Amino acid sequence: MEASDSRESSRAGLLARVALLCALAAVVVLLAVTGMGGLLILPIGLAGLAAAAAGVWLLLAHRGVVRWAGAVLAVGAPVAVLVFYTRTGLWSAALGALVLWSAALACARSALRRVREPHGMHAVAGPLPRHPVLIMNPKSGGGKVGRFGLVEKAEQLGARVVLLDTSTYTDVAAVARRAAAEGADLLGVAGGDGTQALVAAVAAEHDLPFLVVSAGTRNHFAMDLGLDRTDPSRCLDALTDGEELRVDLGMVAEHAFVNTVSFGAYAQIVQSSEYRDAKAGTALDALPDLLLADRAGRLEAQADSIRLESQQALLVSNNPYAAAVDPITAGRRPRLDLGTLGVLGVRVDGPAQAAELALRGTQASGMNVLTARTVVVHSDAATIPVAVDGEALQLSTPVICSVRAGALRVRVPRGRPGAPVTSPPLDWRRVIALALGRHRPTPSAAEPSGGSTEGPDDA
Template sequence: MGGAHSGGEAGGARAGGTDLGVARFFARLALLAAVGSLVVLVVALGEGGLLVVGAGLAGLILCAVGIWWFVAHRGPLRLLGALLVVLAPAGVVALFVWDGLWLTALVLCLCWGLAVFCARAALRRSRPEEPQRATPAARPRSAVLIMNPKSGGGKVGRFGLVERAEELGARVILLDPSAPADVAALARQAVADGADLLGVAGGDGTQALVAAVAAEHDLPFLVISAGTRNHFAMDLGLDRNDPARCLDALTEGEELRIDLGDVSGRAFVNTVSFGVYADVVQRPEYRDDKAGTALSLMPDLLVGDGVRRLDSLVDGDRLDDQQALLVSNNPYFSPDEVSGAGRRPRLDDGELGVLGIRVEDAAQAADLAVRGSQSTGLTVLSAHRVEVTAADTAELPVAVDGEALRMPTPVVCTLRPGALRVQVPRDRPGVVPPPPALDWRRIRDLALGRTEPPPTR
């Protein structure tokens, strides 16, 4: 096994010994730092300690209100929202400096930051993530790779992917940007011609189409990180900065068995989006001006005539009246995927991730900013089946791995566990484990020696 897996396996082996002791040490430090922040606050009560907390909270709320006004409105209210986003944090900092509270605020932030850092270190070491299991992969005799020369701003040409692939014995099908092709049909023809591995250098939407053909024929699938964001490649632990390294899987590879999403008969590798985002990407101008198109449409989609409410059944339980719904191939660690920053710790857990959002005014936006995943405007679930509808419409706009589609209702999302064989290089960066969610009760139990490591998978 290569470097991407040896460290994770060692971490799992240490879970019952050294790492548990280290976890308890960090848990005790976390509790001390948390208590320290409370002591600082109590000591500073007469010198503005409560003002520090109150001003910081007020600044956060005003920023959230400003973002809502900027996104959901036009004209003067949008301008006011932009000013709030800039002036609220600046005003908090100015207040701290003016009243001589900056040292108290700094010490509070340092204490709490240390508490969070140590708490997450303790949780990570007490429950190390077991890496996805990989098996040695045979070198393909007739690999076929489909490459999009425009993807990722021309990464295929910049990194010499065609030449490198052909040096390694693969046959390359280079797409013609001026003549859109049916990549699924190209992949099926390659299989009919004897291909024993299929691969794609392109965006995640193209990856999904060819992955479906590979899964259908139980062939290995090669992901080449030549797209723009490469979310799928990131969650496979591939090198997103140098897509040529992905081609090493042709000669020194190993295989991962992962899940493949299905939305009404179409495969997806990352996400299916309904509601606001799906409505925006339907517009032709979105590809050339993403930010401008979104800002132009958001007011109508959030509070205007274009408001759409989504109803869904999540494993039989109702989740209604959502403005946006995101269904993912395995759960993301946090709701940050709404902004494109999320990660999936695993791609083989056999469950869909479900994220529902309903924010209708500035007060709810502030509640979301302060309470995060505990806010009533955010619903985070996992499921095996999600069925989505909307009132008075027989067809829904849907964004499948970023591709704009329209599908008849109900739109059904499911998962095919272990359906896809992905061939990856043995030597690859690996998956960066996300920080664990804070669980202060478990931190307390760890610090007091009341807990044992969980059984391994």
Template sequence: MNRRWTARLALLAGAAALVVLLLFAGFGSVFLLLVGAAGLVLTAVGGWWVVTRTRWVRALGALLALGAPLAVLALYALAGLLWVVLVSLGLWALAVTAGRAALADGTSRPMAEHPAGRARRPFLIMNPRSGGGKVEKFRLVERARALGAEVVVLDPEHHQDVAELARRAVVDGADLLGVAGGDGTQALVAGVAAEHDVPFLVISAGTRNHFAMDLGLDRQDPAACLDALTDGVELRVDLGRIRAGAGSARSGEERVFVNNASFGVYAAVVQSPAYREDKARTTLDMLPDLLTHHSGARLTVRVGGRTLTDPQAVLVSNNPYRVDDPAGLGRRDRLDSGRLGVLAVEVAGAAEATDLLLRGENSRGLTSVTAREVVIEADAPAVPVGVDGEALSLPTPVHCRLVPGALRVRVPRDRPGVPPIAPRMDWRRVRRLALTMGRVAAGRDDGPSGSGSSPTASPGA
């Protein structure tokens, strides 16, 4: 189905969703909308009480957050309108999905691939504990050595400086560095690879493998990443760098991050010694004071000429994350945009929590910007920071910056790739695409110059 007909399907499904409500619910459609909105508000209020209150108020909040949606469904069922709501929601979901598909013009530029010769002396570091034992499960050590790589398996019982291991390998003649492990270990070795301008190999043996996902690697089969040793191409990707203390972000010792650096609530929670033993309880115990600023440092973020004061959570990422699509959360469209992504959350009460739930990226409580440099200040001499999942405490101010194209990543020529994320929904563009392209195709619109513009040159295409 071409884009024009997909756009028409979106308009038809959206109209049908409204028709179903009006035709079968009549004036009751107003009741449905009001009850649904009230349910969302009560759910948001209950959720806010759960994370900011304790004891009986928290219990009441949990009851409200769980009970409000169930009560809404029960009211719909008693009114005999539950099926109307479900059909209407289904049609609306179809309309949004079709509309986003119609707006995807297929012109997004993938990260450029560069030819890569075969490494003569690849050096790989493997963490046997990463991902619940993926190194052993997929026989990564044996397979890598069979391809000519030197492999060092980390000793789980003793701390080893992986960055120093990588530096020694380069001095000894290694012409490729690679890691089978989590994103934190990946970042440490990636910094050495960038420093010496040698290719870096990512083996998706970690638990989440966010960096591997955004590189388009196969996260289900880490062994497939080893194909880059024999038939690979290179991607030039950006690197984030973080430096603590006063002075220029370009001076002094810096640490690399391939994914993100987090400040505020999350960073403070993971610093707790109790977090590893009981993540859920520790988080619930600490959230009330952190979210209401009764504990923890008060942050100030300086980014792109703007100043953000008192955000509860800040995420600085190596290239921006998607925030306009739930399916794309935690993903980056690309890793070579040359910009840091900055997400800051500031929610002062239940009303703003409701606004964040209902309006998402457009809410007042969420700030999303991009920049080349970010400075995090605080009313404390040091702040907790999570750097690619590793809990640190850094002196303030903390400087984050991006180095475009700093890392040469060796990836297999044949790989799954990054799944496309549809663009944000824009009903005006969908309507223009459905109607204007139809007129052009029928020869009734010759364009502004009357020269017979092609359909792809029409507005909205």
């Protein structure tokens, strides 16, 4: 074991040195190929990025002529930068520097990954289920239940399958409670994350193992559990050769969630009846009113002891994501058992702040990234729209989000692809230390904490 660790440390040191050499070479290329004129590449590129971000803001936050002007700026700024590089002969140096810098980043991240201490979710053995019940949505994920023969395989493995009637409303939680009352010793779902959350709450209530079958469209929960999202039938292997993970369950009011709860702009957009059929068009039509709303119509949130004011959008996640994400695309969570909520607040009041966000990312003044045990969302309205794992709801204010630590027993196959490896934060001081042979291992995910790790001023 020590020899293996030593080899990993040696490789990490080598990668760190390569990263520093590539970063230095990027600077040398700019100066050697074009002289001091090469220094123009960076500020001009950043100016183009800022202008494009400002154009995107105008495109999203306005209508009519201003929207068209924003679209022209969003597209025209990067094109103008490329034209400038080409006409001044800087394009070859810019391309070379970009390739070298990309290589430096890749090597630096790989080096940091090699020396961090493994700290994943701990799986334990559990008894084989004798009376498993799986609830399946035949329309979920574009018909994955039928396409992958999930009903037949589950029944061959001894499970009872309840196929939902999608032609009418079905109370999925009631179906799960009935199955538990009839003696089910495992509850599972082949469906989207919203359906997963409903059954997960029942499984946690009865302390029953919960089986996730990745038959939804995006399957974020399945991904973070390390399950196979390309072939949902492999999830059923847990019925005969599985183990258990103890994970947290998020709560918003009386509703459970396994991924995220969204407030503000995105939550209001998904309330629209047209959203499912025309997501982009519906969002573009609604965003100007949402982004330019006065402060009285915005959200106030209390994340433990930290107050977030005048937020346009707020995302609360069941455990923090590895990097800041937006409510639509989401990202990855290295751990689901930290007993904390991830919190992402966004406030962008104009093109200048949009440009700052593009240049500074999570360090921008309009972005707040933190963790908390409890999040309370306030509004002047009696009820506000909330998207719970993508499902549109109206909840009474104040809305309280919390986390039930270790509430859910998730049964997973022993042979699963594994959760995607997430990179630790890129810290060049640590890269330099690795290159010099001095380093301290860092954990792959944050440990549970009693409060927020970042405040509005830190984020």
